[in-house]
Amino acid sequence: xxxxxxxxxxxxxxxxxxxxxxxxxxxxxxxxxxxxxxxxxxxxxxxxxxxxxxxxxxxxxxxxxxxxxxxxxxxxxxxxxxxxxxxxxxxxxxxxxxxxxxxxxxxxxxxxxxxxxxxxxxxxxxxxxxxxxxxxxxxxxxxxxxxxxxxxxxxxxxxxxxxxxxxxxxxxxxxxxxxxxxxxxxxxxx
Numbered sequence: 001x002x003x004x005x006x007x008x009x010x011x012x013x014x015x016x017x018x019x020x021x022x023x024x025x026x027x028x029x030x031x032x033x034x035x036x037x038x039x040x041x042x043x044x045x046x047x048x049x050x051x052x053x054x055x056x057x058x059x060x061x062x063x064x065x066x067x068x069x070x071x072x073x074x075x076x077x078x079x080x081x082x083x084x085x086x087x088x089x090x091x092x093x094x095x096x097x098x099x100x101x102x103x104x105x106x107x108x109x110x111x112x113x114x115x116x117x118x119x120x121x122x123x124x125x126x127x128x129x130x131x132x133x134x135x136x137x138x139x140x141x142x143x144x145x146x147x148x149x150x151x152x153x154x155x156x157x158x159x160x161x162x163x164x165x166x167x168x169x170x171x172x173x174x175x176x177x178x179x180x181x182x183x184x185x186x187x188x189x190x
Contacts, residue, residue, distance in 0.1 A: 105161030
């Protein structure tokens with residue numbers, strides 16, 4: 001059983017009879033004494049791809065989803081579907097864009113560490129590694145002398161993903177990005 005205190009991005013649970021994955025959540029603590037905290041969750045139904053916005057009281061428990069994970073490789077996408085290969089069986093499978101869970105911007109050729117999520121031997125999603133390496137396609141030039149505060153500037157990666165980077169990062173550089181929150185980690189050590 002999964003308690004609300006164990007909620008985090010990527011946790012899979014059975015909600016209203018369907019397997020769902022938590023996309024994001026916030027906790028609201030009421031001011032009244034004795035009142036429960038409320039977890040405002042954004043979940044994606046793994047079977048239909050539908051996004052659910054639900055408010056859940058603290059302490060509620062949910063059943064874990066019975067699923068398997070298999071290492072997989074990215075092959076290509078055709079705009080509406082993403083194609084992958086199971087690294088163990090070499091079977092190819094596809095996922096509709098609405099089942100990608102917003103992780104499309106992290107996927108590039110040669111990505112390692114992805115896992116296919118299977119429920120009843122059907123692929124329902126992809127679990128990303130904690131960090132990926134992306135190439136900065138374009139970013140603003142560095143502003144000289146603006147070092148009084150920690151500055152970040154917007155950058156667009158070759159996958160179309162937007163990220164805030166430190167001023168020393170230039171176009172063409174490879175960077176590591178955290179897939180849990182989309183933040184810059186470091187320059188890639190290639």
